[in-house]
Amino acid sequence: MSATLQLGIIVGYLLLALAVGLVAYRLTDRTAEDFYLASRTLGTVVLLFTTFATLLSAFTFFAGPNVAYRQGPEWVLVMGLMDGIIFAILWYVVGYKQWLLGREHGYVTLGEMLGDRFASTRLRGLVAGISLLWLFPYVMLQQAGAGTALEALTDGTVPYAVGAGLITAFMILYVVVAGMRGIAWTDTLQGLFMLVTTWIAMIWVLAAVGGPTAATAALEAEAAQYLALGSDHYTPQWMLSTAIVIGFGVAMFPQVNQRFFAAGSRTVLKRSFALWPILCVALFVPAFMLGAWARGLDVTVSEGGNVLPAVLAEYTPIWFAALVIAGAMAAMMSSSDSMLLSGSSYFTRDIYRPYLERDASARREDLIARAGVVVFATAAFLGSLLEPATLFELGDAAFSGFAQLALPVLVALYWRGTTRTGITAGIAASQGFYLANLFVGTIVGGLEVVGLAPVVGEIAPALIAVVTTVFQGSYLGWSAGIVGMAVGLVVTVGVSLVTTPAADERRAIYFEGLGAD
Amino acid sequence: MRRLELVGWTAVAIVLSALAIPWFLWGNATTVVGLPLWLWWHVGWMLLAAVVFHYFARRAWGIGIETDGGAIGGESP
Structure with a gap:
């Protein structure tokens, strides 16, 4: 019924x-x-x-x-x-x-x-x-x-x-x-x-x-x-x-x-x-x-x-x-x-x-x-x-993934000094940071496989230690999502400060002629 | 003057965000009419936020964003 x-x-x-x-x-x-x-x-x-x-x-x-x-x-x-x-x-x-x-x-x-x-x-x-x-x-x-x-x-x-x-x-x-x-x-x-x-x-x-x-x-x-x-x-x-x-x-x-x-x-x-x-x-x-x-x-x-x-x-x-x-x-x-x-x-x-x-x-x-x-x-x-398990993992993390875009976009909307290189690097860095946190298990697994090979194998344990330290998922109780947002902010601003804008950027476009009518 | 107003509104936004969760009631389990006191605070705070947002929309909308001046202040909504 x-x-x-x-x-x-x-x-x-x-x-x-x-x-x-x-x-x-x-x-x-x-x-x-x-x-x-x-x-x-x-x-x-x-x-x-x-x-x-x-x-x-x-x-x-x-x-x-x-x-x-x-x-x-x-x-x-x-x-x-x-x-x-x-x-x-x-x-x-x-x-x-x-x-x-x-x-x-x-x-x-x-x-x-x-x-x-x-x-x-x-x-x-x-x-x-x-x-x-x-x-x-x-x-x-x-x-x-x-x-x-x-x-x-x-x-x-x-x-x-x-x-x-x-x-x-x-x-x-x-x-x-x-x-x-x-x-x-x-x-x-x-x-x-x-x-x-x-x-x-x-x-x-x-x-x-x-x-x-x-x-x-x-x-x-x-x-x-x-x-x-x-x-x-x-x-x-x-x-x-x-x-x-x-x-x-x-x-x-x-x-x-x-x-x-x-x-x-x-x-x-x-x-x-x-x-x-x-x-x-x-x-x-x-x-x-x-x-x-x-x-x-x-x-x-x-x-x-x-x-x-x-x-x-x-x-x-x-x-x-x-x-x-x-x-x-x-x-x-x-x-x-x-x-x-x-x-x-x-x-x-x-x-x-x-x-x-x-x-x-x-x-x-x-x-x-x-x-x-x-x-x-x-x-x-x-x-x-x-x-597929990977896609489900991405779907579950979607909100945090989108959050990584927010700060570079906000910086661009409100700071004229943002450069093309700056925002691109900021977006790439925060996405990379968050994705690496999400898939840290896979990365470590990959490094373990590499570790079996001669020569390169010797640095693999050190690399694994670095990866698990940097991408530890939770930072003193703060989530990887929020730390990633901070990474995006710092990289966008930092790289913008040290690079010059490309000649064809329209730097004033977000700051001119935005009237009420 | 406009800059001061912008700083003021930014401070309001931060305070509204900071106290939506009543941190000062941490661990408190008092209930009033069947709901925890901290939940009543939150409900009241959200209503206050709506009033503040409404006032902002009437008085200061456009601040920090619109560029051709004159649009803020006296204009009716």
Whole structure:
């Protein structure tokens, strides 16, 4: 019964989304700018909720309550600082500046904006390439997640590959038809839906257990340490590392960064900015407190299973639980479709066009853009079938990977002295540092193999010692992600100071003619 | 004058970030109406942040970014 109901709700949601997409399609100009950015016309509510839904969706529903259940409710604070404050400040510092520059010069992607300033197709390609390196496996994880969820929901009637394939096919169809406008509209429905159902879920569960005081008393009896701020898991270093790295990472995630270009006006950006902390706290408190309270309640959660569905199944009617779970699945897709669209735009605008077809017409570029979505989604789907461990590792680390781009970009946006060599070196160094930390095991393994050879073999143990010291993963409790960001900052500034700008760099472009109108 | 304003707003941004987590309540387990005191602080702080952001958007939006002057201050949102 529940599975049929959930499937019915998912299919219903998909049909609704498709209808919205078709309406959006009718309003579309056939240009790449319209396809990717809805011709820079999004209003306050749509921009606010499309960013919100893209950013938080599936993670807030599943992973967030799981963290609160297993480690304690301090996760609300980490997410609040990360999204509600740090990302909001970046919304102004990075977002507003990007929006002005995008309007002035017609930029659609981050790489395009940097490539133009530093007169470097290579830098443009590098930024796009790095973004795709982190984005591609992240999309793959979403597809794998959706496939697994459908398989579990139908007790195996829909096998993993079929589920992931169906969802990929739907996303391709949807993104190709609807473009940014359609995605933003369905995201808005999605974001509102998420917010409302989370509150209803919390009220429902609290009503069943006798209110928040009773729920907290039960939690205190089960795990009193959850109520005291801080723990072995939540150290100040860990909380700050996580909030800062992910907060900056989010601003560089292609589908979020690209939304900075899509706002309809300055007023839209202002209003969304002021509403942002309220929206975040309104979602995080009920979602994560439900997870934490579940720890004290009579809810059985399987090893590695999700907490929220278990709580809902215990305390709310079956149709409501089904609605929320279906909503979460749909949310997973709504993040993925935005990522597909951005990934395809990075690929076509920053890699395909500059290198392979420089003078494509607007109409032709629009076609290439839509074809790019198909290629990107299909490749990610095939990847999710093979389930390669390396790619999964990259996907899990995507936020930290994107965070490595943030400081070099910020330096370039606000310091005229940044040189092409400086920013390129800064980006390469922080990415290299973070990737080496992620794959330190592989590097050491490689060196051990080398160590078997004569002559070179003698220096291998020394090299291994150096590698494991430099890339130790955690530095006095601070994460490799945040240390990598510092590396990127120091290298960008340091190398810029000792190099001279290339003659064709447009050094003033980020500092002139950025007016209000 | 404008530079001083920029420094001021930067300081506000840092304070808003620094106290979103109430470090001074570290280890404190007091609960009020079923929620930990530190969570109430956080909720209040986020509301304060929204008010500050709103004020910033009305009064100082463009500072540090817009270059042709005159755009900050008195302009209505």
